[in-house]
Amino acid sequence: MKSILFILLFLASFALPAQNRDDFNKVYSKTYIKISHNDFKKAMSIADSLYSASEEPYFKAKSLMLSATLLQEAGEVKKAVDYASKAEEICENSNDHVQSAEIYGFLATQYRRLKLYDQSISYIQKASEQAGYIEDTNVRNTITGLIMQEHANYEIDQKNYKKAILLIEKSQACFIKNKANKELFLASNERLLADCLYYLTEYDASLHHYTTALKLLNKFPDNFLKGFIYNGISAVYIKKRNIKEAKNYINLTQKIAEKTQYLDLKKEIYKTSQEYYILEHNIEKFSQLKKKEDVISEAISEKKNTFINSEQTKLLDTNKTLHQNNLFLILASGGTLTLLGILSFFYYKKSNLVKSKISQLESSLKNMTKVNRKTTENIKTIKPHVEKKILKKLEVFENSEMFLKKNVSLSALATYCDTNTKYLSIVINAHKQKDFNNYINELRIKHLVNKIRTEPQYLKYKIVSLAELAGFSTQSKFIEAFKKEMVVTPSVFIKSLEKI
Numbered sequence: 001m002k003s004i005l006f007i008l009l010f011l012a013s014f015a016l017p018a019q020n021r022d023d024f025n026k027v028y029s030k031t032y033i034k035i036s037h038n039d040f041k042k043a044m045s046i047a048d049s050l051y052s053a054s055e056e057p058y059f060k061a062k063s064l065m066l067s068a069t070l071l072q073e074a075g076e077v078k079k080a081v082d083y084a085s086k087a088e089e090i091c092e093n094s095n096d097h098v099q100s101a102e103i104y105g106f107l108a109t110q111y112r113r114l115k116l117y118d119q120s121i122s123y124i125q126k127a128s129e130q131a132g133y134i135e136d137t138n139v140r141n142t143i144t145g146l147i148m149q150e151h152a153n154y155e156i157d158q159k160n161y162k163k164a165i166l167l168i169e170k171s172q173a174c175f176i177k178n179k180a181n182k183e184l185f186l187a188s189n190e191r192l193l194a195d196c197l198y199y200l201t202e203y204d205a206s207l208h209h210y211t212t213a214l215k216l217l218n219k220f221p222d223n224f225l226k227g228f229i230y231n232g233i234s235a236v237y238i239k240k241r242n243i244k245e246a247k248n249y250i251n252l253t254q255k256i257a258e259k260t261q262y263l264d265l266k267k268e269i270y271k272t273s274q275e276y277y278i279l280e281h282n283i284e285k286f287s288q289l290k291k292k293e294d295v296i297s298e299a300i301s302e303k304k305n306t307f308i309n310s311e312q313t314k315l316l317d318t319n320k321t322l323h324q325n326n327l328f329l330i331l332a333s334g335g336t337l338t339l340l341g342i343l344s345f346f347y348y349k350k351s352n353l354v355k356s357k358i359s360q361l362e363s364s365l366k367n368m369t370k371v372n373r374k375t376t377e378n379i380k381t382i383k384p385h386v387e388k389k390i391l392k393k394l395e396v397f398e399n400s401e402m403f404l405k406k407n408v409s410l411s412a413l414a415t416y417c418d419t420n421t422k423y424l425s426i427v428i429n430a431h432k433q434k435d436f437n438n439y440i441n442e443l444r445i446k447h448l449v450n451k452i453r454t455e456p457q458y459l460k461y462k463i464v465s466l467a468e469l470a471g472f473s474t475q476s477k478f479i480e481a482f483k484k485e486m487v488v489t490p491s492v493f494i495k496s497l498e499k500i
Helices: 009-015 021-038 040-053 057-073 077-091 097-113 117-131 137-157 161-176 183-199 203-216 224-239 243-259 263-279 283-332 336-369 377-381 384-399 410-416 421-432 436-454 456-460 463-469 475-486 490-498
Strands: none
Touching (some): 021 057, 040 057, 057 263, 097 117, 097 137, 117 137, 137 161, 137 183, 161 183, 183 203, 183 224, 203 224, 224 243, 224 263, 243 263, 263 283, 283 475, 384 410, 384 421, 421 436, 436 456, 436 463, 436 475, 463 475, 463 490
């Protein structure tokens, strides 16, 4: 149940001069709201044509942002950020505060979706600064409202739902001040309020706001926003165990899922639909949708990892170039001993950075075996001798290589530990401070890092081979787990080791 900042920012452009502003905005609006939902390729083609036909920098940047928005909905994060960055370059030397705020807002959304929250907040602040310079009151209200909306999304990601609600209410106040072009903005906020209330288990209030959002969208065709709202209503009815009403909205969401290229929306629809079919005891349908969700999740994860890996590689290459330039200057000025000292420093610094992360991982895993004194109340429900027996079994498990098996599961490990899944989960949560999946992933990454360090041939392996050896079912899941434990991706980590 995620939202996006950049919903129809083009409406703010009416305050700016243009070669043919009205015609441009009509094409832009139709492409984004209607055509993209039914024919993604056609929408992208129109966006490219708008760019080619544009003469003024403003319209070139606007066209690039349309492409960026369409691409992010298709999960093409890297391409979306690339297009937005080009638009940012075009606006760099202009005093177009509206367009700058729009671009910064878009980038804030992308970095939030990538879970790069520091960058996201940085762009939110940049967007807010630009909004303060906008003279037209209506435009300033719209932009400020959207920035607050994105900030609310950030707080939702942090599970600060009450703080998010306050931001949404402030955003709503900004939109209400405008006399026209506000239904979509208000509907988006109503949907966000409904999401927050759903997470706070206030289901009746959540349903009220979802319904309000739908009423505001009456005159609009089916689009991604309606898809999220239908999905939210389905989720509420599932929680209320109202199968009949849930089914009606599940049917609506699945029609949208078949047409849309918006991967995040597809994923949410498939997840909610699975909950419905569990309620209906339809295992066959549940399995079909689980497979669909896995395919979409894999695609999203792969595209995100491609972007992150690309950015980290750029950073590594930039640092390498800077080091080479520094060394050249030192050499040119003479002083062989100084050069050797600098080389030693860089070697020592990089070596220590990698070793430090490895040491942290090893320390974390050693601490797994220690009893955590701050156990939860749940652990008290397990008899001490049962808890001790499970911990001993887990110690044997950790010292084996059974965690490398692809089919390792909570139920399989529970059987191995002579216990049930409930007790095993409680013990893992209390003593390892992780859920089952993260516990297994950390064991796998630690095992692989040790292999890479002690057996040089592993440095030559392809990422897909390393993923296989570590027990991961897909390359993207491996990269995601590796980055979570080691901060960098496997390829960047291996490059760092090769330079030591």
